[in-house]
Amino acid sequence: MRKLKLKMNQARQLNKQEVLREGERLGSVEGAAKARNGKHLVEQADSSIYRATKKSDMAALSQYSARDYYNSEGMSKSYERNVKSINRATGGGAWKDDPTNSTATFDPILDASDEAKERDGARNLANEMKRRIEKQKEKRDRLEFEGEDVTWINQRNRKFNQKISRNYDAHTAEIKQNLERGTAL
Structure with missing residues (x-):
């Protein structure tokens, strides 16, 4: 038991001496140089991480993606324009006042179809299709420069x-x- 206590005391004394040496070493010029070098390495790591994130952000911005094809705002604006043009073609929404066209009063037994209305609807549809085809041609011609x-x-x-x-x-x-x-x- 006495030998064990002697070994523990010896280890404790060696540990204290090592702690003192390390304190002197860190307080000296070498210790300060090591601390500065460690700080410099941390700064380099921070700057390289910053550059890498900036580079990845730029790569993400310049990437060609599916969002380039799908534009929800443009599609909704186009839809609204188309709805407005259809309302104008039908005479400004006069069909809303007709009670026979309401879905709430629809009766499949009653034949409330009017041939003149059907012809007007078909004519309006044909005009709308022609207008869209012309619009596409104009757009195509506008895009092709000589x-x-x-x-x-x-x-x-x-x-x-x-x-x-x-x-x-x-x-x-x-x-x-x-x-x-x-x-x-």
């Missing part, structure tokens, strides 16, 4: 190139000029 350089292989690629050019044209203008002149490295 003097435009062709840098795309299909419409999807064309849209993608337009999106890329929004972000990178300012940075690649000089490279393009060098390629055109033949002086590119």
Whole structure:
């Protein structure tokens, strides 16, 4: 038992001496240099994390996504315009006043169909379809410019190139000029 107590005292004394040496070492120039180096490493890690997050954010912004095809606001505005044009075509909503057109009073036994109304409805539908086809043609003609350089292989690629050019044209203008002149490295 006495040997065990001696070993414990010896270990305690060695531990105290080591603690004192470590305190002196941290208080010295070497300790301060190590602390500064550790702080510098932490700052480097923070800056590299910041750069990595910024780079990933930029990559996410420049990515081509499905949201480019689906625009809910545009679809709702288009729907509202179409509803307004249909109301104008039918005479400003006069069909709402007719009690025979109400779904609450619909009776399949009674034949309340009017041939003139059906013809008007078919005519209005045909006019609306023609108007939409004309609108598509105008849009297509507007998109196709005569003097435009062709840098795309299909419409999807064309849209993608337009999106890329929004972000990178300012940075690649000089490279393009060098390629055109033949002086590119």
